[in-house]
Amino acid sequence: MRSLGKLLLEGTYTTDKEDLICYGYDASGLDNCPATVVWPINTLDVIKTVKFARENGLKIIPRGAGSGMTGGSVPGEDSIVLSFEKMNRILEIDAGNLTAIVEPGVINGHLQSELEDSGFFYPPDPASLNICTIGGNVAENAGGPRALKYGVTRDYVMQIEAVLPDGRLISTGVETSKGVVGYDLTRLLVGSEGTLAMITKIRLKILPAPEAIVTILCAFNSIELAGKTVSKIIASALLPRTMEIMDRMTLMAVNKYKNVGFPENVEAMLLVELDGNRRAIVQDAEKVSNICNSFEGKIKIAEDVASRDMLWEARRAVSPALYKISPTKINEDIVVPITRVADILVAVQRISEKFGIPIACFGHAGDGNIHVNVMVDKNNKESVAKSEKIVREIFKATLDMGGTISGEHGIGLTKAKYLDMELDAVNIELMKGVKKLFDPENILNPGKVFLS
Amino acid sequence: MRSLGKLLLEGTYTTDKEDLICYGYDASGLDNCPATVVWPINTLDVIKTVKFARENGLKIIPRGAGSGMTGGSVPGEDSIVLSFEKMNRILEIDAGNLTAIVEPGVINGHLQSELEDSGFFYPPDPASLNICTIGGNVAENAGGPRALKYGVTRDYVMQIEAVLPDGRLISTGVETSKGVVGYDLTRLLVGSEGTLAMITKIRLKILPAPEAIVTILCAFNSIELAGKTVSKIIASALLPRTMEIMDRMTLMAVNKYKNVGFPENVEAMLLVELDGNRRAIVQDAEKVSNICNSFEGKIKIAEDVASRDMLWEARRAVSPALYKISPTKINEDIVVPITRVADILVAVQRISEKFGIPIACFGHAGDGNIHVNVMVDKNNKESVAKSEKIVREIFKATLDMGGTISGEHGIGLTKAKYLDMELDAVNIELMKGVKKLFDPENILNPGKVFLS
Numbered sequence: 021m022r023s024l025g026k027l028l029l030e031g032t033y034t035t036d037k038e039d040l041i042c043y044g045y046d047a048s049g050l051d052n053c054p055a056t057v058v059w060p061i062n063t064l065d066v067i068k069t070v071k072f073a074r075e076n077g078l079k080i081i082p083r084g085a086g087s088g089m090t091g092g093s094v095p096g097e098d099s100i101v102l103s104f105e106k107m108n109r110i111l112e113i114d115a116g117n118l119t120a121i122v123e124p125g126v127i128n129g130h131l132q133s134e135l136e137d138s139g140f141f142y143p144p145d146p147a148s149l150n151i152c153t154i155g156g157n158v159a160e161n162a163g164g165p166r167a168l169k170y171g172v173t174r175d176y177v178m179q180i181e182a183v184l185p186d187g188r189l190i191s192t193g194v195e196t197s198k199g200v201v202g203y204d205l206t207r208l209l210v211g212s213e214g215t216l217a218m219i220t221k222i223r224l225k226i227l228p229a230p231e232a233i234v235t236i237l238c239a240f241n242s243i244e245l246a247g248k249t250v251s252k253i254i255a256s257a258l259l260p261r262t263m264e265i266m267d268r269m270t271l272m273a274v275n276k277y278k279n280v281g282f283p284e285n286v287e288a289m290l291l292v293e294l295d296g297n298r299r300a301i302v303q304d305a306e307k308v309s310n311i312c313n314s315f316e317g318k319i320k321i322a323e324d325v326a327s328r329d330m331l332w333e334a335r336r337a338v339s340p341a342l343y344k345i346s347p348t349k350i351n352e353d354i355v356v357p358i359t360r361v362a363d364i365l366v367a368v369q370r371i372s373e374k375f376g377i378p379i380a381c382f383g384h385a386g387d388g389n390i391h392v393n394v395m396v397d398k399n400n401k402e403s404v405a406k407s408e409k410i411v412r413e414i415f416k417a418t419l420d421m422g423g424t425i426s427g428e429h430g431i432g433l434t435k436a437k438y439l440d441m442e443l444d445a446v447n448i449e450l451m452k453g454v455k456k457l458f459d460p461e462n463i464l465n466p467g468k469v470f471l472s
Numbered sequence: 473m474r475s476l477g478k479l480l481l482e483g484t485y486t487t488d489k490e491d492l493i494c495y496g497y498d499a500s501g502l503d504n505c506p507a508t509v510v511w512p513i514n515t516l517d518v519i520k521t522v523k524f525a526r527e528n529g530l531k532i533i534p535r536g537a538g539s540g541m542t543g544g545s546v547p548g549e550d551s552i553v554l555s556f557e558k559m560n561r562i563l564e565i566d567a568g569n570l571t572a573i574v575e576p577g578v579i580n581g582h583l584q585s586e587l588e589d590s591g592f593f594y595p596p597d598p599a600s601l602n603i604c605t606i607g608g609n610v611a612e613n614a615g616g617p618r619a620l621k622y623g624v625t626r627d628y629v630m631q632i633e634a635v636l637p638d639g640r641l642i643s644t645g646v647e648t649s650k651g652v653v654g655y656d657l658t659r660l661l662v663g664s665e666g667t668l669a670m671i672t673k674i675r676l677k678i679l680p681a682p683e684a685i686v687t688i689l690c691a692f693n694s695i696e697l698a699g700k701t702v703s704k705i706i707a708s709a710l711l712p713r714t715m716e717i718m719d720r721m722t723l724m725a726v727n728k729y730k731n732v733g734f735p736e737n738v739e740a741m742l743l744v745e746l747d748g749n750r751r752a753i754v755q756d757a758e759k760v761s762n763i764c765n766s767f768e769g770k771i772k773i774a775e776d777v778a779s780r781d782m783l784w785e786a787r788r789a790v791s792p793a794l795y796k797i798s799p800t801k802i803n804e805d806i807v808v809p810i811t812r813v814a815d816i817l818v819a820v821q822r823i824s825e826k827f828g829i830p831i832a833c834f835g836h837a838g839d840g841n842i843h844v845n846v847m848v849d850k851n852n853k854e855s856v857a858k859s860e861k862i863v864r865e866i867f868k869a870t871l872d873m874g875g876t877i878s879g880e881h882g883i884g885l886t887k888a889k890y891l892d893m894e895l896d897a898v899n900i901e902l903m904k905g906v907k908k909l910f911d912p913e914n915i916l917n918p919g920k921v922f923l924s
Contacts, residue, residue, distance in 0.1 A: 116707050116811040139709065161652045172650060174659075175627065190898045196807040197839050198624060198879035200613045200663045201894050202921065203903045207626075207659040211652045228709030255568050257591065257680030297756075300749030355648040359568040389650050427650035442653050446642045451655045453909040457902065469654065 023076075024056065027068040032106070033058045043101040046086040046093050047148075048434050049348065054081065054095035059106045063183065063220040066102065070187040070218070073100050079463050080185075082214040084124065084156025087148040089351055090432025092160065092213045096467050102218060104155050110134055111221070119178060119195070120226050124155025124219045128162075131224075140226045143170035146428070147336045155219050161211030163428040165262035165335070168386035169295075172428070174210045176225045182209060182217035185459040195223065208454065213430050214465040216458040230261075230295035234305045235322035235331060238312040239286040243267050243369065243381070245315045246288035247362030250385045252311050253292070254358045258304055263386030264291040267365075269395075270338055270382040277341035280334040290317070290385065291335060293328075338382050339391075346378075348398035350407055352414060355389045356423035367417040368392055374413075375406050389427035415441050431469045439470065475528075476508065479520040484558070485510045495553040498538040498545050499600075500886050501800065506533065506547035511558045515635065515672040518554065522639040522670070525552050531915050532637075534666040536576065536608025539600040541803055542884025544612065544665045548919050554670060556607050562586055563673070571630060571647070572678050576607025576671045580614075583676075592678045595622035598880070599788045607671050613663030615880040617714035617745075617787070620838035624880070626662045628677045634661060634669035637911040647675065660906065665882050666917040668910040682747035685713075686757045687774035687783060690764040691738040695719055695821070695833070698740035699814025701767045702837045705744070706810045708763060710756055715838030716743040719817075721847075722790055722834040729793035732786040742769070742837065743787060790834050791843075798830075800850035802859055804866060807841045808875035819869040820844055826865075827858050841879035867893050883921045891922065 024033050034040070034057050045051030055078060060066045073080050083093040083103045095101050108125035115138060122131060128142075128149040135141050145164035146152055152162070158180070163172040179193035193199065193206035209216055240246040246265055253263065266274070266289045271282045282289065292308055294301040309319050322328040342349060356364045365381060368390075372379040383391035392414055396407040415425045415438055425442050426435060440448065452470060455462075476485050486492070486509050497503030507530060512518045525532050535545040535555045547553050556577035564573040567590060574583060580594075580601040587593050597616035598604055604614070610632070615624040631645035645651065645658035661668055692698040695717075702715055718726070718741045723734045734741065744760055746753040761771050774780040794801060808816045817833055820842075824831040835843035844866055848859040867877045867890055877894050878887060892900065904922060907914075 114809075114811075116703060117809045118706065119809075161656075163650055167650060171627075174656070175623075184898070188898050190902070191896075192899065194807070194876040195809055195874040196841075196876055196879070198615055198619065198807050198836075198841050199876040200878050200880060200882050201876055202883065202891070202899065203664055203668075203906050204613075204626070204659050204662065205899065205902060207656050210656065212655055216655075228711070251568060254570065259680070297749055297752030300752040303749065355646070355650050357566075357569040357571075357647055359566075384650075387649050389648075422647040424646040424648055424651040424653055426652050427648070428652060430652050431654065439654065444643070446636070446640050447644065447654065447657065450642070450657060450909065454655050454906070457905040457909060 024072055027072055028058065028065055032061055032065060043083065043103060044095060046088045046091060048089055048091040048094065048432065050091040050094045050433060052095055054099045054101040056100045057103055058100055059103050061106050063181065063189065066183045066218050066220055067187050067189065069100060069102055070183055070185065073463060079466055080218070081465055082159065082218050084153035084159070085151045087152040088156065088160060088432060089429040090434045092430055092432035092468055094433060104153060107220065113138060115140065118226050120224045122154050122222050122224065124153060124222065126154045128152050128154055128157060135226055136229065139229050141229050142176065142224060142226050144173045144176060147339060154222060158210055158219055158222055159212065159214045160428065160430045163384065163389065165264055165384055168263055168384060169259050169261040174207055177206060177210050177222060178225055179223035180206055180209050180219055181221035182219045184217050185461065185464045190217065197225070211430065213432060213468050215455060215468055216464070232298040232301055233293060233295045233328065234301050235328045236292045236305060236308055237320045237322065237331065238290045238292065238317040239283050240288045240315065240317050241286060243288040243365045244362045246290055247365045247385065249290060249312055249315045249317060250361050251359050253308055254386065256307065256311060258307055260292045260308065260386060261295045262291065262293040264335055264383065265385035266338065266382040267380060269378060269380040270342065273341040273345050273380065274334050274337055277344055278334060278337045280330060282334065291331060342380055342393050346395040346397070348396060350394040350396055350411060352392045352411060353383065353389060353427045353429045354392055354414065354418040354423055354425060355387065355427035356418055356421045358388050360421040360423070361385055361388055364390060364418060364421060364423070368414060371410060371413050375410050377403065377406055377410060387427065388423065433468060436469060436471045476524055479524055480510065480517055484513055484517065495535065495555060496547060498540045498543060500541055500543040500546065500884065502543040502546045502885060504547055506551045506553040508552045509555055510552055511555050513558050515633065515641065518635045518670050518672055519639050519641065521552060521554060522635055522637065525915060531918055532670070533917055534611065534670050536605035536611070537603045539604040540608065540612060540884060541881040542886045544882055544884035544920055546885060556605060559672065565590060567592065570678050572676045574606050574674055574676065576605060576674065578606045580604050580606055580609060587678055588681065591681050593681050594628065594676060594678050596625045596628060599791060606674060610662055610671055610674055611664065611666045612880065612882045615836065615841065617716055617836055620715055620836060621711050621713040626659055629658060629662050629674060630677055631675035632658050632661050632671055633673035634671045636669050637913065637916045642669065649677070663882065665884060665920050667907060667920055668916070684750040684753055685745060685747045685780065686753050687780045688744040688757060688760055689772045689774065689783065690742045690744065690769040691735050692740045692767065692769050693738060695740040695817045696814045697767045697769070698742055699817045699837065701742060701764055701769060702813050703811050704763050705760055706838065708759065710759055712744050712760065712838060713747045714743065714745040716787055716835065717837035718790065718834040719832060721830060721832040722794065725793040725797050725832065726786050726789055729796055730786060730789045732782060734786065743783060794832055794845050798847035798849065800848060802846040802848055802863060804844045804863060805835065805841060805879045805881045806844055806866065806870040806875055806877055807839065807879035808870055808873045810840050812873040812875070813837055813840055816842060816870060816873060820866060823862060823865050827862050829855065829858055829862060839879065840875070885920060888921060888923045
């Protein structure tokens with residue numbers, strides 16, 4: 021690795037085994053040791069790393085915080101992990117034009133708190149916001165609870181600076197809210213899971229912070245009634261900023277992990293949050309409460325910031341809480357049309373009963389985006405054998421209802437084998453053509469998204 | 473053309489000169505007669521036409537209503553115009569999931585009125601909404617006044633069914649609001665100006681109609697003050713659904729064309745519209761009024777639906793009104809960052825004075841999207857000679873301010889020669905690669921977007 025030392029500053033790369041193993045895994049549970057880790061401090065470092073990789077026949081695996089759920093940043097053989105944690109500066113917050121420019125390693129929650137101080141916010145808020153990076157969010161087209169009202173990362177990326185797999189720099193998109201000059205390469209890069217280019221700078225759209233927020237918690241005696249409530253709220257022309265669902269198993273896991281006092285003798289809970297004009301949301305909150313009541317829901321309103329924060333801390337603890345009781349669980353993130361939320365929750369319950377494996381459901385019900393947690397024990401052979409069958413059945417039910425097999429986690433490694441359940445051969449052929457156009461030698465994050 | 477008769481029903485194609493000339497032009501003023509016009513009645517007709525075109529060495533030019541401003545649907549030599557006016561059915565309005573499925577020939581205004589009846593709306597509202605089609609809107613990524621609050625066509629297209637230039641059918645995107653399975657081919661097709669695929673079906677996101685609307689008209693004694701008012705409103709965390717600007721020349725032209733009584737002794741006028749909760753927008757309207765007053769603007773509020781409709785009728789008459797006084801005017805649609813709106817208006821005024829050619833400005837000021845109308849007389853050689861220089865100076869000023877040379881009209885034929893002012897060689901190379909991937913034989917709308 022002497023030649024990498026000629027290109028990069030000391031302390032910005034490593035080949036020490038102890039370091040390497042820290043960059044071999046993500047939240048999918050997969051892991052594989054890279055040959056090298058590079059921590060670029062600027063775009064030029066990225067270009068140099070590409071040059072080095074090409075000369076030495078190495079692959080490049082871009083990495084944010086490694087919080088991805090599908091193995092998108094897990095390296096293959098002979099790989100350099102390009103970890104953006106040192107490119108973590110917020111370069112500009114332009115209040116007048118409602119934009120911010122960030123480096124890819126900026127942590128989502130860090131941007132959120134910087135913006136909050138100036139009266140703004142950046143809508144995408146994945147549950148992992150305290151660790152995940154904006155670069156990773158862009159690569160995965162991350163969502164989060166607020167996506168219901170505000171949309172996903174794609175809707176907030178205006179410009180991308182990126183290094184192509186041949187080492188050339190590209191800058192896509194426009195500084196302005198509108199722009200139709202040429203094809204939309206910006207949105208082609210968003211959600212491309214680090215397979216097309218290495219993102220080095222991002223201009224984001226930001227929004228003025230809402231005047232007020234109301235948070236409503238509602239307990240239900242059946243998950244189906246909770247699902248029906250979700251559809252009814254949307255059909256009533258109400259647009260909460262979030263509408264999160266948690267089933268019984270999820271509630272119990274969270275209480276065990278972090279004692280927040282969620283009621284346990286209920287089958288499901290909805291967490292509904294409205295934002296906007298103070299008077300308007302009071303009216304809307306009343307409408308939401310009436311709908312909840314009409315489906316036998318029991319309402320509690322979080323009156324102050326402290327109790328709201330506690331609820332969200334609990335909501336964000338759901339994923340770790342479930343990992344604690346089932347360390348090798350499989351976490352999928354299906355989406356169905358809003359009117360099918362109740363149906364998919366019932367279908368998943370049936371699949372759980374059929375296979376005798378617990379499945380915990382939670383997630384962004386207002387989007388139809390359910391995180392389905394198959395509580396398999398990977399040390400139990402029988403359980404593992406069932407898991408792929410269970411996942412296929414869940415995906416089939418989802419697709420049959422007009423849904424998609426991933427709302428925000430992407431395909432990565434773990435879902436590549438299911439890709440053709442959703443996409444036909446023409447789509448896959450064109451997508452592979454796009455990959456080949458950007459990365460003809462397949463040196464950037466190979467093996468992700470597509471099986472071969 | 474006997475073989476086309478074997479493929480298609482009588483009345484769905486023509487080679488009569490009288491018919492052909494009607495399909496040779498668009499709103500750019502360019503025209504060129506096609507060899508054939510086909511009016512497909514379904515997707516299969518499109519596939520058959522592609523097959524026929526390929527066998528006979530013909531090009532295919534998809535066409536909506538021909539209301540495009542940049543020659544995007546103007547045919548070249550040996551072309552079949554594929555005119556979607558008979559594929560004009562609204563196939564589904566799904567209120568529960570907030571989506572609608574339409575054929576490409578559905579007229580935007582027709583969809584708007586169908587939705588209005590059920591309490592919904594489709595935000596993109598180009599000024600030509602009474603004639604332009606959704607297919608054309610998708611091909612151009614159309615905007616309109618409401619884009620300020622609600623975004624552009626791209627933000628509302630969920631799924632596209634399209635025929636590829638090799639005759640294969642593709643269906644992109646998902647039925648759900650979220651979905652991250654594979655690359656975003658949907659948004660690659662949006663704004664691709666009919667150069668990548670022939671769109672045959674579109675699933676759109678729709679929204680519940682707002683509870684109330686307030687329309688404010690404000691007159692200014694300088695265009696710069698009007699521009700500053702726009703920036704100040706945005707910086708004040710207000711988000712009107714529209715903020716339209718009209719300069720003195722525009723106001724005079726509209727009054728002459730359609731007597732609506734716009735004040736003529738003013739330099740500029742803003743048309744600001746707020747929508748949402750009734751109480752909230754009354755508060756916001758007061759804030760907007762105060763800002764207008766602070767820049768010496770004189771306010772008038774449209775109290776009822778009739779006076780609001782009259783204002784919008786007048787606003788939508790701007791483009792025809794300007795054509796009436798300058799039939800061969802050049803219409804550009806630059807965009808600058810919101811904080812530069814006043815600067816670009818002043819810069820355009822200076823360019824107008826420098827060349828001694830009147831330039832009328834109007835458009836979506838809240839987006840920074842200004843329609844710049846260079847009032848050249850194409851029968852006057854001197855005037856024509858100046859016009860390209862003027863356009864280049866306007867584009868240069870725009871790009872220097874961080875803007876883009878097209879916010880909603882696209883590149884088509886008329887702007888292809890300016891493409892490299894905005895996009896560098898790497899961008900253009902990748903975009904041409906995308907074109908080649910979808911259309912390796914360059915049979916679909918050739919010569920558009922790229923010069924060669």
